[in-house]
Amino acid sequence: MKSVRTVAVLFLAAMAIACLFASFLTSSTYAHQFRDIPDAPPSHQHLLGTDDLGRDRFARVLYGTRVSLLLAPAAALLSSLLAAVIGGIAGFTGGWIARVIMAITDLFLSLPWLLLLITVRALMPLNVSPITSVIITFALLGCLGWAAAARVVCADARSLVQSDFVLLARASGAGGLRLLCRHIMPNLRSILFAQFWISVPVFILTEANLGILGLGVAEPLPSWGGLLRELESYSSLTAGPWQFVPLVLLIAVVSCFQIVLHKQELPV
Amino acid sequence: MLSWWKHAARIVATILLGGLLGATLLRVAPGFGIDDEELDPRLSHASILALRQNQPGENLLSFYFHHLTRLAHGDLGFSRTFERPVSQLLRERAPETLKLVGLGLLLGWTLAFTLALLTTTARSWSLDLGASVLSGILLCLPAALLALLFLLTRAPVRLVLALIIFPKVFRYSRSLLARSAAMPHVLTARAKGLGQLRILFWHVLPTAAPQLLALAGVSVSLTFAAAIPVEALCDLPGIGQLAWKAALGRDLYLLVNLTMIVTTVTLLANSAADVLGHALTVNPS
Numbered sequence: 001m002k003s004v005r006t007v008a009v010l011f012l013a014a015m016a017i018a019c020l021f022a023s024f025l026t027s028s029t030y031a032h033q034f035r036d037i038p039d040a041p042p043s044h045q046h047l048l049g050t051d052d053l054g055r056d057r058f059a060r061v062l063y064g065t066r067v068s069l070l071l072a073p074a075a076a077l078l079s080s081l082l083a084a085v086i087g088g089i090a091g092f093t094g095g096w097i098a099r100v101i102m103a104i105t106d107l108f109l110s111l112p113w114l115l116l117l118i119t120v121r122a123l124m125p126l127n128v129s130p131i132t133s134v135i136i137t138f139a140l141l142g143c144l145g146w147a148a149a150a151r152v153v154c155a156d157a158r159s160l161v162q163s164d165f166v167l168l169a170r171a172s173g174a175g176g177l178r179l180l181c182r183h184i185m186p187n188l189r190s191i192l193f194a195q196f197w198i199s200v201p202v203f204i205l206t207e208a209n210l211g212i213l214g215l216g217v218a219e220p221l222p223s224w225g226g227l228l229r230e231l232e233s234y235s236s237l238t239a240g241p242w243q244f245v246p247l248v249l250l251i252a253v254v255s256c257f258q259i260v261l262h263k264q265e266l267p268v
Numbered sequence: 269m270l271s272w273w274k275h276a277a278r279i280v281a282t283i284l285l286g287g288l289l290g291a292t293l294l295r296v297a298p299g300f301g302i303d304d305e306e307l308d309p310r311l312s313h314a315s316i317l318a319l320r321q322n323q324p325g326e327n328l329l330s331f332y333f334h335h336l337t338r339l340a341h342g343d344l345g346f347s348r349t350f351e352r353p354v355s356q357l358l359r360e361r362a363p364e365t366l367k368l369v370g371l372g373l374l375l376g377w378t379l380a381f382t383l384a385l386l387t388t389t390a391r392s393w394s395l396d397l398g399a400s401v402l403s404g405i406l407l408c409l410p411a412a413l414l415a416l417l418f419l420l421t422r423a424p425v426r427l428v429l430a431l432i433i434f435p436k437v438f439r440y441s442r443s444l445l446a447r448s449a450a451m452p453h454v455l456t457a458r459a460k461g462l463g464q465l466r467i468l469f470w471h472v473l474p475t476a477a478p479q480l481l482a483l484a485g486v487s488v489s490l491t492f493a494a495a496i497p498v499e500a501l502c503d504l505p506g507i508g509q510l511a512w513k514a515a516l517g518r519d520l521y522l523l524v525n526l527t528m529i530v531t532t533v534t535l536l537a538n539s540a541a542d543v544l545g546h547a548l549t550v551n552p553s
Binding site: 104106110111113114116118119120121123201206208209213214228231232234247250251254255 | 285286500
């Protein structure tokens with residue numbers, strides 16, 4: 001199992017490096033159109049052919065991987081930070097503040113995730129520049145994905161508050177803020193780290209869902225969701241197997257995350 | 269009895285909180301209180317001002333109060349995208365979604381639970397590996413993509429939801445059953461020579477039942493969420509497709525009401541599972 005995990009980590013690292021250095025691996029950009037060769041099959045110039053607008057599919061896959069693979073951790077970082085603050089405060093203060101915060105957390109947990117995202121996404125302007133759409137999509141994921149992690153953080157913070165070392169710190173005159181920042185939060189690091197890694201594949205899959213529905217990253221900027229949306233126009237599975245590269249990559253990357261996270265239980 | 273009241277109070281509080289959140293989103297959304305008629309170039313400035321005065325300019329709390337009063341009277345508002353009352357749209361589309369979600373839950377749970385039971389009782393290495401690989405691959409596929417693949421392969425799209433909830437239900441129920449099967453009283457029962465089926469139905473399942481019921485409650489919410497991309501992409505006229513069209517048309521009244529209704533359904537499902545689980549814990553027989 002350890003060797004499988006090492007392979008998974010190496011694969012994820014290779015993917016991250018490949019998408020970071022996308023400009024070195026391909027000469028064309030994701031938006032450049034080769035208008036005389038739309039829908040071309042794979043060739044030396046275009047390793048995965050071109051799409052119906054004549055854009056190099058290999059370049060789009062690389063840049064799309066960059067968007068999905070680098071921004072999902074950013075969104076996960078945002079949601080973990082929010083979970084740390086919200087869950088930490090609820091667990092530390094207790095009483096009615098904790099009850100109110102947990103009621104809000106319950107509300108977020110009872111809202112179907114995709115419906116909530118679609119609703120809040122619809123409140124934002126839909127006709128925006130590609131960069132703005134990337135920021136909106138991943139900021140929304142980060143801002144709305146904190147609830148499950150906050151519940152775990154709150155439970156852990158509550159048990160820390162009742163621990164002996166916090167009692168000693170309190171007896172030696174440490175104030176609330178000092179207790180929270182110097183004693184509680186540092187001990188929540190491992191939980192937050194686990195929650196961060198659990199969120200990354202969830203956010204990658206959610207972006208793919210939003211992208212396929214046309215509510216994710218706007219064209220011409222590619223993302224896995226946007227690239228997978230192209231499958232909608234295909235008539236059969238055998239028409240062009242190279243068109244399924246984004247699908248294979250998505251399965252491979254999310255599987256690798258699952259293997260790496262094997263010891264932690266994934267959230268439902 | 270107290271547990272029932274507690275659950276009911278929690279549901280009402282969460283729905284009210286959700287309503288406030290929904291009303292806040294409606295109130296602060298760009299374009300609130302602006303009438304399409306204002307875009308008419310023939311109107312003078314005075315006419316536009318007169319139109320604006322007719323728009324609801326109330327503060328958030330009074331807006332929320334009116335929103336709740338309308339909801340209490342069964343008035344869910346008017347859909348701008350479909351130009352019809354929201355309640356009428358829901359009446360028409362709810363049966364399709366309920367059918368889809370019901371079938372998905374039934375098939376998904378049957379498949380997942382049967383496989384979980386088999387892997388726990390048979391202890392076959394190959395079966396466990398096969399089921400783990402299948403559920404692992406399905407976990408990596410977003411609902412929308414699975415729906416697209418079903419369309420491409422011309423497979424029956426109503427089965428998509430079953431495959432979406434299958435991996436989650438399978439993994440959790442397998443680990444719950446495995447944990448129950450490893451408990452000391454089960455080992456004692458096995459040592460005393462009890463049959464496999466008797467151990468399963470008398471000792472393993474009752475111990476795991478409360479958590480399995482909680483999982484059943486959560487799977488309702490999961491299935492409702494997955495119904496949105498499935499209905500949208502497979503052109504099934506249900507509530508999910510309605511939510512997607514409302515999002516594309518920025519039909520906020522419709523979206524917020526849909527969110528509240530689906531939240532209520534999932535809360536009821538979760539609470540029912542909690543209460544039932546609690547009852548089973550208190551009286552395992």
